[in-house]
Amino acid sequence: xxxxxxxxxxxxxxxxxxxxxxxxxxxxxxxxxxxxxxxxxxxxxxxxxxxxxxxxxxxxxxxxxxxxxxxxxxxxxxxxxxxxxxxxxxxxxxxxxxxxxxxxxxxxxxxxxxxxxxxxxxxxxxxxxxxxxxxxxxxxxxxxxxxxxxxxxxxxxxxxxxxxxxxxxxxxxxxxxxxxxxxxxxxxxxxxxxxxxxxxxxxxxxxxxxxxxxxxxxxxxxxxxx
Numbered sequence: 001x002x003x004x005x006x007x008x009x010x011x012x013x014x015x016x017x018x019x020x021x022x023x024x025x026x027x028x029x030x031x032x033x034x035x036x037x038x039x040x041x042x043x044x045x046x047x048x049x050x051x052x053x054x055x056x057x058x059x060x061x062x063x064x065x066x067x068x069x070x071x072x073x074x075x076x077x078x079x080x081x082x083x084x085x086x087x088x089x090x091x092x093x094x095x096x097x098x099x100x101x102x103x104x105x106x107x108x109x110x111x112x113x114x115x116x117x118x119x120x121x122x123x124x125x126x127x128x129x130x131x132x133x134x135x136x137x138x139x140x141x142x143x144x145x146x147x148x149x150x151x152x153x154x155x156x157x158x159x160x161x162x163x164x165x166x167x168x169x170x171x172x173x174x175x176x177x178x179x180x181x182x183x184x185x186x187x188x189x190x191x192x193x194x195x196x197x198x199x200x201x202x203x204x205x206x207x208x209x210x211x212x213x214x215x216x217x218x219x220x221x222x223x224x225x226x
Contacts, residue, residue, distance in 0.1 A: 020187040021091035021139075024180055025069070033070045034097040038104075042076060045217045046134055049159045050076050052211060052221050053130055056157060058082050064128035064153055066118060066146075067136030071098045071111065077130070078107040086125055087113040118149045127153045133160040135217070138173070143192035144200050151204035151222065158206060158222040164214065165194050194218065 036043075042050060050073060053061075059081040065074045068087035071094075078085055085107075087098065092115065102108040116124035119142065131154040133146075140146045150158055163169045173189045180187055198208045198220055206222030 019092070020185040022093050023183050023185040024187055025091040025093055027093045027096070030070055030094045030097040033072075034101055037070070037072050037101065042072060045161050045212075045214065045219065046073060046076075048212045048219045049073060049132055049134055049161060050080070052159050052219070053077060053132065053157065054080055056223070058130075061129040061156070062086075064088065064125060064131045066131065066133045066150060067139065068094070068098070068113070069134075070094050070101055071113070072101065073132050073134055074111055075101055075105045075107055077132075078110050079105055082110075082130075084110045085112075086128065087111060088118060088125055089113065089115055090117060118153070119145045122149055122152065125153065127155055129155045130157045130159070133158075135161055135163075137162045137192060137197060138190050139187075141188070141190060143190070143197055147197055147200045148204055151201055151206060154206075154222070154224060156224050158201060158224075159219065160197075161212075161217045161219045162194060162197060163191050164216055164218055165191050169216065194220075198222075 058077055060083045063074055063077050063082050063085040065071060065085060066088045068074060068089050071087045074085035074087050098113060102111050114125055118125060131150045133150060137143050137146060137160060170191050173191050177188050201208045201222040206224055208220060208222045210218060210220050212219035
């Protein structure tokens, strides 16, 4: 059975209330994500992240998936040879579907799920060989702090996706934020400057490369020396 370890970090510095993530990322959303993965497998952005990890050697590697949702990246990397995975999540709504997907893939005994903010509580999770963040940085107000925390937990590789920083994307996020605000939650989405994000990883000691330029989502890789 997939293990869930809850680390109660309370209100997170620079972040919205932890429970705010349950509003845009509801149980219904989790069910849709899981159902889509069962029907179609990984979407193109998720597949690009997995391919980057596999291309650099996944066998026996430990994985940390930040903002894991239902954990499809961890499931796929474990199926392709990774040794173990830790899924870090702030929303409380993904656990049922995540456990079901891990069980169906036969990898439940190699996944641990934790509920914690890696920025507020970096000791809540151990370092891993590979750290992945798929559509996560745009959900966190302090992109620099999040990526510094991710880089400090990555022994070999950081792979992330983030929204294309153009006017259309900013308009879509602004409309989405306005809709979410009607619920009274403090959650907001963000379009952070991509150069600042990549510079952060570079400053933290990774050789950084933008490997995918999509219409909506870009993918970047940071490789640690050695």
